[in-house]
Amino acid sequence: VTYWVVIPAAGIGSRMRADRPKQYLPLGDRALIEHTLDCFLDRPGLKGLVVCLSAVDRWWDDLACASDTRIQHVVGGRDRADSVLAGLLALLQQGADREDWVLVHDAARPNLSATDLHNLLNTLADDPVGGLLAVPVRDTLKCAGPDGRVASTPDRSLFWQAYTPQMFRLGALHDALFRALAAGVSITDEASAMEHAGQAPRLVEGRSDNIKVTRPEDLEWLARLRG
Numbered sequence: 001v002t003y004w005v006v007i008p009a010a011g012i013g014s015r016m017r018a019d020r021p022k023q024y025l026p027l028g029d030r031a032l033i034e035h036t037l038d039c040f041l042d043r044p045g046l047k048g049l050v051v052c053l054s055a056v057d058r059w060w061d062d063l064a065c066a067s068d069t070r071i072q073h074v075v076g077g078r079d080r081a082d083s084v085l086a087g088l089l090a091l092l093q094q095g096a097d098r099e100d101w102v103l104v105h106d107a108a109r110p111n112l113s114a115t116d117l118h119n120l121l122n123t124l125a126d127d128p129v130g131g132l133l134a135v136p137v138r139d140t141l142k143c144a145g146p147d148g149r150v151a152s153t154p155d156r157s158l159f160w161q162a163y164t165p166q167m168f169r170l171g172a173l174h175d176a177l178f179r180a181l182a183a184g185v186s187i188t189d190e191a192s193a194m195e196h197a198g199q200a201p202r203l204v205e206g207r208s209d210n211i212k213v214t215r216p217e218d219l220e221w222l223a224r225l226r227g
């Protein structure tokens, strides 16, 4: 399977409360986003990689990977979906085929395993829609009422956590995101845009340690994991 990769990296990481966006915080000897990019670089089938950066980004240019000719960057947008759309549009404008696969992966997920990437690509290679890495929820879920008390307990077996990469056809994903955003629908991942377009993305079970670094303890946990 051949595919493009789009990495949204234009967020500010407010929940991390650090001195810079979380994708630029150190993990071992390098920035978090460099580990994320390494999950894709040098893999068979990769056609190219687009990183979506904030218009006021001050950190990317200082990274070694900024001069890597395999990586191009575009200016992202206000929300994650706007950033992803900018990346997809850049690929289409460069003449990428609408039928090509594109994998969208959060810059803040540096621990994607080669096995998960391989499974995703293999499982979806012939899929008419595409899909995403996801993990069945492990804890019992609670629906909160307005008073901060439990309103109900849904059937846990139906629920999955949506991870990335999410893999769809470039043209279909671009159109779905564009229309969902134009319609004012809240879009927090690529699959939800495809769902809004009437498609049912496939869930591909992945490892639970492909976490999105969101809070300080997530980065501490990953640092320990890497020794």
Ligand code: CTP
Pocket: 007, 008, 009, 010, 011, 012, 013, 014, 015, 016, 021, 022, 023, 052, 076, 077, 078, 079, 080, 081, 083, 084, 106, 107, 108, 109, 212, 213, 214
């Ligand atoms: N992202 C983006 N453009 C935005 C917002 C987010 O490209 N306008 C990216 C982030 O850089 C991150 C990924 O989308 O790699 C997942 O978003 P999230 O974890 O919410 O990151 P932030 O928005 O940066 O963090 P926070 O919500 O805590 O501010």
Ligand code: MG
Pocket: 011
């Ligand atoms: Mg965010």
